[in-house]
Amino acid sequence: xxxxxxxxxxxxxxxxxxxxxxxxxxxxxxxxxxxxxxxxxxxxxxxxxxxxxxxxxxxxxxxxxxxxxxxxxxxxxxxxxxxxxxxxxxxxxxxxxxxxxxxxxxxxxxxxxxxxxxxxxxxxxxxxxxxxxxxxxxxxxxxxxxxxxxxxxxxxxxxxxxxxxxxxxxxxxxxxxxxxxxxxxxxxxxxxxxxxxxxxxxxxxxxxxxxxxxxxxxxxxxxxxxxxxxxxxxxxxxxxxxxxxxxxxxxxxxxxxxxxxxxxxxxxxxxxxxxxxxxxxxxxxxxxxxxxxxx
Amino acid sequence: xxxxxxxxxxxxxxxxxxxxxxxxxxxxxxxxxxxxxxxxxxxxxxxxxxxxxxxxxxxxxxxxxxxxxxxxxxxxxxxxxxxxxxxxxxxxxxxxxxxxxxxxxxxxxxxxxxxxxxxxxxxxxxxxxxxxxxxxxxxxxxxxxxxxxxxxxxxxxxxxxxxxxxxxxxxxxxxxxxxxxxxxxxxxxxxxxxxxxxxxxxxxxxxxxxxxxxxxxxxxxxxxxxxxxxxxxxxxxxxxxxxxxxxxxxxxxxxxxxxxxxxxxxxxxxxxxxxxxxxxxxxxxxxxxxxxxxx
Amino acid sequence: xxxxxxxxxxxxxxxxxxxxxxxxxxxxxxxxxxxxxxxxxxxxxxxxxxxxxxxxxxxxxxxxxxxxxxxxxxxxxxxxxxxxxxxxxxxxxxxxxxxxxxxxxxxxxxxxxxxxxxxxxxxxxxxxxxxxxxxxxxxxxxxxxxxxxxxxxxxxxxxxxxxxxxxxxxxxxxxxxxxxxxxxxxxxxxxxxxxxxxxxxxxxxxxxxxxxxxxxxxxxxxxxxxxxxxxxxxxxxxxxxxxxxxxxxxxxxxxxxxxxxxxxxxxxxxxxxxxxxxxxxxxxxxxxxxxxxxx
Numbered sequence: 001x002x003x004x005x006x007x008x009x010x011x012x013x014x015x016x017x018x019x020x021x022x023x024x025x026x027x028x029x030x031x032x033x034x035x036x037x038x039x040x041x042x043x044x045x046x047x048x049x050x051x052x053x054x055x056x057x058x059x060x061x062x063x064x065x066x067x068x069x070x071x072x073x074x075x076x077x078x079x080x081x082x083x084x085x086x087x088x089x090x091x092x093x094x095x096x097x098x099x100x101x102x103x104x105x106x107x108x109x110x111x112x113x114x115x116x117x118x119x120x121x122x123x124x125x126x127x128x129x130x131x132x133x134x135x136x137x138x139x140x141x142x143x144x145x146x147x148x149x150x151x152x153x154x155x156x157x158x159x160x161x162x163x164x165x166x167x168x169x170x171x172x173x174x175x176x177x178x179x180x181x182x183x184x185x186x187x188x189x190x191x192x193x194x195x196x197x198x199x200x201x202x203x204x205x206x207x208x209x210x211x212x213x214x215x216x217x218x219x220x221x222x223x224x225x226x227x228x229x230x231x232x233x234x235x236x237x238x239x240x241x242x243x244x245x246x247x248x249x250x251x252x253x254x255x256x257x258x259x260x261x262x263x264x265x266x267x268x269x270x271x272x273x274x275x276x277x278x279x280x281x282x283x284x285x286x287x288x289x290x291x292x293x294x295x
Numbered sequence: 296x297x298x299x300x301x302x303x304x305x306x307x308x309x310x311x312x313x314x315x316x317x318x319x320x321x322x323x324x325x326x327x328x329x330x331x332x333x334x335x336x337x338x339x340x341x342x343x344x345x346x347x348x349x350x351x352x353x354x355x356x357x358x359x360x361x362x363x364x365x366x367x368x369x370x371x372x373x374x375x376x377x378x379x380x381x382x383x384x385x386x387x388x389x390x391x392x393x394x395x396x397x398x399x400x401x402x403x404x405x406x407x408x409x410x411x412x413x414x415x416x417x418x419x420x421x422x423x424x425x426x427x428x429x430x431x432x433x434x435x436x437x438x439x440x441x442x443x444x445x446x447x448x449x450x451x452x453x454x455x456x457x458x459x460x461x462x463x464x465x466x467x468x469x470x471x472x473x474x475x476x477x478x479x480x481x482x483x484x485x486x487x488x489x490x491x492x493x494x495x496x497x498x499x500x501x502x503x504x505x506x507x508x509x510x511x512x513x514x515x516x517x518x519x520x521x522x523x524x525x526x527x528x529x530x531x532x533x534x535x536x537x538x539x540x541x542x543x544x545x546x547x548x549x550x551x552x553x554x555x556x557x558x559x560x561x562x563x564x565x566x567x568x569x570x571x572x573x574x575x576x577x578x579x580x581x582x583x584x585x586x587x588x589x590x
Numbered sequence: 591x592x593x594x595x596x597x598x599x600x601x602x603x604x605x606x607x608x609x610x611x612x613x614x615x616x617x618x619x620x621x622x623x624x625x626x627x628x629x630x631x632x633x634x635x636x637x638x639x640x641x642x643x644x645x646x647x648x649x650x651x652x653x654x655x656x657x658x659x660x661x662x663x664x665x666x667x668x669x670x671x672x673x674x675x676x677x678x679x680x681x682x683x684x685x686x687x688x689x690x691x692x693x694x695x696x697x698x699x700x701x702x703x704x705x706x707x708x709x710x711x712x713x714x715x716x717x718x719x720x721x722x723x724x725x726x727x728x729x730x731x732x733x734x735x736x737x738x739x740x741x742x743x744x745x746x747x748x749x750x751x752x753x754x755x756x757x758x759x760x761x762x763x764x765x766x767x768x769x770x771x772x773x774x775x776x777x778x779x780x781x782x783x784x785x786x787x788x789x790x791x792x793x794x795x796x797x798x799x800x801x802x803x804x805x806x807x808x809x810x811x812x813x814x815x816x817x818x819x820x821x822x823x824x825x826x827x828x829x830x831x832x833x834x835x836x837x838x839x840x841x842x843x844x845x846x847x848x849x850x851x852x853x854x855x856x857x858x859x860x861x862x863x864x865x866x867x868x869x870x871x872x873x874x875x876x877x878x879x880x881x882x883x884x885x
Contacts, residue, residue, distance in 0.1 A: 060562035067558050068572035072579050082543030087586040093579050100575045107568045151548040248672030256661050259554065259849065263657050266561055266856055267650035273697045277658035280634050280690045284662050288669040291498050291677040355857035362853050363867035366846050367874050374878040377838030382881040388874050395870040402863045554849065561856055 004223050006192055010089050010231045012132050013188075016167055019242055020237070024184025025192065025248040026228050030070065030220055031285060032189045034257040037197050037216045038264070039278030045204035045212065046272025054209035056268035062217040063262050065104070069224035070258045072097050090243035091236055094229035101225040170274040185250070193219075209270065217261065249292055253285050298517050301487055305526045306482075307444030311462055312536055314530070318485065319479020321523050322545040325365065325515055326580060327484045331551040332492050332511045333559070340499035340507065340533040341567025349504035351563035357453070358557050364519035365553045368393050371539040372546050385538035386531055389524035396520040423472055477584050480545070488514075504565065513555065548580050593812050596782055601823045603778075606757055609825070609832055614774020614781065616818050617840040620660065620810055621875060624847040627787050627806045628854070635794035635802065636862025644799035645860035652807040653852050655694070660813035660848045662687050666834040667841050681826055684819035691815040703712035772879050775840070783809075789836030799860065804829045807851065839882055841873050 006029070013022040045052040065231065076090040173183035196219055203212035228244065235242025246254065264274055301324070330354055346453065373424040401511040468478035499508035523539065530537025549576040555576065559569055596619070603612040635642040640734055666680040762774035786809055794802035818834065825832025836844065850871065 013640075057562055057564065060563070062564070063560050064562065064569055067573065068569070068576055069557060072572075072576055073578075075579045075583060078547050079544060079586075082547055083584060083587045085588045089582050089586060092582045096579050096582075100572055103571045104568055107566070156424050166489070188662060192400060249669060252668050260657060260661060261559055262561075264654050265851055266852075267647055267654065269647065269651070271651070271697070273652055273694055274658070275861055276693045277655065277662075277690055280686050281658055281662055284665045284686050287679050287682045287686075288665060288673070291669075291679060292673045293675045328637075352857055354860070356861070359854050359857065360867065362850060363864070363871055366850060367867075367871055370871075370874045370878060373842050374839060374881075377842055378878070379883045380883045382879060384877050384881060386875045388793065391870050391874050391877070395867055398866045399863055402861070491881055557853055 003227050004220070006223065007230060008226050009188075009192055010227065011234055014231065014235050014240055014242060016237060017240070018170065018180075018184075019240065020180050020185035021169060021188060022231065022242070023244070023246060024181050024250075025188040025225065026231075026244075027246050027254060028189030029183035029193060029223055030254050031185070031194070031250075031257050031282065032193055033216050033220045033223075035278050035282035035285070036190075036199060037193060037219075038213070038261060039275045039282060041200045041212045041216060042196060042264075042270045042275030042278065043203045043272045044201040044275075045207065045209050045270060048205055048207050050271060052204075052207065052209045052270045054213055054265075054268055054270070054289070056225065056265070058210055058266050059213050059217065059268070062214050062221065066217050066221045066224075067258055067262055068214055069100070070220045070254060071095070071230055072100070072245060073224040074246065074251055074254055077246045079249070080245055081248060088096050088243055088245070089186045090232050090245065093244065094232040097225055097229040098233070101222075124233075178290075179292065181247070181292050185289050186286060213265070247292070249288055253288075257281070298514070298522050301522050302525060304483075304487055305522065305527055309526065309530055309533060309535055309537060312535070313465065313475075313479075314535065315475050316464060316483060317526065317537070318541060319476050319540045319545075320483040321518065321526075321539075322541050322549060323366075323484030324488060324518055325549050326545075326552050326577065327488055328491070328511050328515045328518075329556040330573050330577035330580070331485075332488060332495060333556060334577060335492060336495045336499045336507045336511060337559075337565045337570030338567045339496040339570075339575065340502065340565060341570055343502050344499055345566065347502065347504045347565045347566070349508055349560075349563055351560070353510050354434065354512065354560050354563070357509050357516065358560050360445075361512050361519075362553055362557055363446070364392070364395070364516045365549060367395070368519040368523055368539060369546055369549055371542065372541045375540055376543060376546070381482050383529050383538055383540070385540065386589065388539065391528040392520050396517075396524070399520065404549075419514075429478070443523045457558060458466055473585075474587065476587050478540070479582050486523070493507040505544035508560070511533035539570070544583055553575070593809070593817050594818050597820060597827070599778075599782055599822060600817065603826060604821065604825055604830055605830060607830070608770075608774075609762065609830065610770050611759060611774035611778060612773050612821065612832070613834070613836060614840075615778040616813065616821075616834075617836050617844060618775035618779030619783060619813055620663075620774065620844050621840075621847050622783055622870065623786070623806050623813075623871035624851040625868050625875070626780075627783060627790060628803065628851060630787060631794045631802045631806060632854075632865030632868065633788045633792040633862045634865075635797065635799050635860060636793055636865055638797050640861065642797065642799045642860045644803055644858055644860070646855070648800055648859070649803050649807065652804050652811065653813045654696045656807050656811045656814075657848055659690070659811045660844060662690070663814040663818055663834060664836065664844055667836045670835055671838060671841070673756060678833055678835070678876045680822050680835065683834065684822040687815055687819040691812075691819070694815065704729055733865070745868055748802070768880075769882065771837070771882050775879050776876060793795050798840065803855070838881070839878055843878075847871070868885050 010022055010025075013019075013025070042052070072093065076093050077086070079089055169183055169188060170180065173180060173187070178187070196215060200212040200215040203209075203215065232242050232244060260278070264270065264278075305317055305320075308314075308320070319503075337347070367388065371383070371388050375383055444472070464478055464483060465475065468475060468482070473482070491510060493509040495507040527537050527539060555573070558567065559573070594678060595628075600612055600615075603609075603615070662683065666678070666683050669679055759773055760770065761779060763770060763777070768777070790802040790805040791806070793799075820830050821836060850868070854860065854868075
């Protein structure tokens, strides 16, 4: 359920007609997680131990899925830019992405191995005997009904807050002299991902790097395979023209950041300097988005 | 001799003036092999064993050559799109690609190690003691003369069938309302590659993943290094303007699919879900090619 | 101090107003090192031993930094091409790149581990016991004062030669009918890198592949993180419009060659054929640059 907030914020943004900001926040969430989130996670791990190692095989399964999911996500925009044809294929692509997501769910159920969820990773790590199970520490010991009740309450609260948030985003951006692109890509995406970043930074600081990296990679995969396609389909049902047509700069940013993330994981070690460089690339893209014109 | 059919079909298409379809079929063969072929191969392996492993080193040599060959193949198109100059460099690039192919042949002869052929891979695997030699099973025990005779007969038959095939392709595509791009990229490329796909799927189902993956990667490398350059040179000798100027969408598709294929191999394991995602990316590109305008 | 010649040649080119040639030589140095330099190094290693292996972890740290640095280097050009806005961000990006370089210096001092320098690599290899320390052989046994004196004399001589070189480059290029792009990308970059190529080729021939590869990757990282940003900042202080706006073809060439270099290193082995292919890709790009129009 880790992506429920993003879905709720997204639908709230759709209802308020903030489609450009919403697309920006999807692109921004990918860039933010793969550059900023991964960066501060690796720095945090580096503060504890100069060279952190992680389980390449487990992180690697995540990152293969990440690459496939993200390349799927950008196909509509690539198609529009590369062929001079007035045909929009976001809805078709979203349906294929969602089918792939269902296949990944089926895989999780069949094999009890969850390549994109935290629980599955923890179970697998436990099996390998590499890390102590700290699940009890992390998750409170609620009964099923209590948990569902709390979830429902949180969802309602979140929906209210989201409406306030997305409703006030445009005026706030205007007041600060920021473009909607920058507001979506950097501000909205950042706000939505803070809890996830805190989580992964704290795991990294406990030297649980495999888990910390997988949180970031898994969240991006779910964003590309589930959240973004559902928002396109929801937009289409609501009669709104939500699509996956990112700007060229967003496109190049997404593709480069996925290649970078994969690349860092290919060797199963990380140093704080790699983290600094990831945050640096994020800052450099930020300079670009600050000056980028409105869509 | 695995690429003889492609060469014969290609020259037959050239003679019929079907240059757009031929270029489409080269692009389609790369996309088809690296996304669809690799995808169904990995799914097939996944049906037998949830997590298949393969010899990373051997597959990796193939995939390094694949990346170099494919990036060479796209240089003429990249050059044309990125510099506003009316100069076509397909012929020069084809000559360099063919020289590299000859170097790879020299390497095979000198070291008796064939990085792109099935026989070399089987020999190497045998040496490593990882797989039982099944060569006898797979290849019939013909004498040299019988083999050459059969080869000649098959080539003649193939040339006749190719002429029928390529001659009837355009009318068939028109009748079905398909663009020449889609017909070339998806139909012609698919027909030509079915035997190869069947081969690799069946090896994967016997859990011989290293061989199954190498068949797909090797075929793509040979296509980029030998078949495509020979067709450009043949076209030039025949006074036809055959070139390697792929469309932008083909270009991005080729580059992304090579990066994806490399990426999946970086961890030396595969799961059926990765196969499903590869086929999914192929389907998404298919949606794009269906709507793509004629060149 | 390995990059001092490049800085001195660069500032001399700036003073002579050869900004296009200078930008070309930065792009050319990246392409030359990652394709030609790495290529002949790998061929040289392959002449000694058919399959050379190297320490993946050590080369990999270098190549992760390389990818991050190079992607940062191309962000200004990517931004300009992808957003239709008349805003140039080379100076901002150069400052971020330089900050990252300072962070990497801090890392070297703190951990006595130099991921981009030869000395650190030799020390680390010695620790691992993989190679005999040959430092004494390689570096003459000068006193500190002698060394500094020689350094100063060489720098002055270099500055004089650089002025002659860059001053005569444009007329020479004109006389040979070469465009400034080709002169910068291929001739100037090649001349500046010959000593480095000779070094890495000779180490490779002694089967010291880890060191030989690291020299090439480290030099490119320093070029992207230190030389190029310093030249942009120096240009800005001198009131000249030096920027990092590479041409589209340079851009694609840089990105492809970084991906290729990373890719070859992912498997920790190299064969002479891979070297031949790298040189082949370099030759193919060379054909493109030969025909590329002036900026």
